[in-house]
Amino acid sequence: MPQPLDSELVARSLRGDERAFRELIERHHAIAYAAVRSILGSRDEVQDVMQLVYLKTYQGLAGFRGDARFSTWLYQIARREALDVSSKRRHEHADIDEMEIAAGPGSAPDTAVGERGMREWLDGALGELDEAYRTAIELRYMAEKSYEEIAAIMQLPVGTVKTYVHRGKIEMKRILSRPAWREAGR
């Protein structure tokens, strides 16, 4: 049986079909999750923000007019909510945030770095990238999207997205070449 189009699922959701809404979200969940993670990293707030994103998506569904892809619309909601939380948190805990975001393992003590697993190792390196590079990489790998799909979601030319991903990887290689990272990666 062919899969229903996003627009059909939106219409059914608007008629109160909760299963249609869940199917719609499951279809694009990885995009929203990658967008939130690219801004908040692996912080505790991700869970709360994701719930808020889907609640706002549901409540604002009637405002989705279909002139953009649903995935683009969902990405924008996810990004806006994550940026909002990130900005609030920055104001509340400026000092702590500075340490978490800016320092990275390059300047962290070796003992602390040694306890990091591969996942945190990558998260830390991604956290040091420009937000645009990080988002493009997360959409490419975490959400498994093609360059064309990422371009549509981020509303950028395909060439720009490729440049972001490739430059991001070059930057990650540079970050991971630091002695502290090399220790942690072993």
Add this chain to the structure above:
Amino acid sequence: MNPHTPENCERIEAMLPAFVEGGLAAGDEALVRAHVASCASCRESLATFSALEESLVSRRSEVPPAAAFIPALATAPAPSRARAQARPRLVAALRAITSVPGVSIILVVWSAMFLLRFRGTVGEIFTWTTLERLSAITHRISGALVGVSGGDPYTLAAMYVALALLVLGSTGAITLRFIRNS
């Protein structure tokens, strides 16, 4: 020509991410293969990019199921077509009021009302001081409203409300438009 100059290696390194993804054109791919075969430093870079690619590919498994995040929608306010459509209509009305033709129509209507009511005395206004002029204009606008309403208090009240809404709406919309454009 020495193919292992820092510039050459830098150029090759810039192509390695696309090479690892299999996204290079045939000519560039052959160039990278030839260079890497004879350059130990770039071979090491290629190994790092390959390991990085492998680690990044595994990130897909970090995405938890969507069900964990979808809230209980039974308690959430339902989306409403009517509510969503009401807003664009209001926005469209405000946009129409603040557009160039909208503002022009408002000015023409007001000028026409003013001239019809005070045909003979318009010239006097230009000889007064600013304060007198403002006071007189305000007075005469209210006089014009009384005149147009024909003395009926309900019509007059409705006209005052309409005028207040027009002024507040236009001012608010113009301010919003200004903020959005700046």
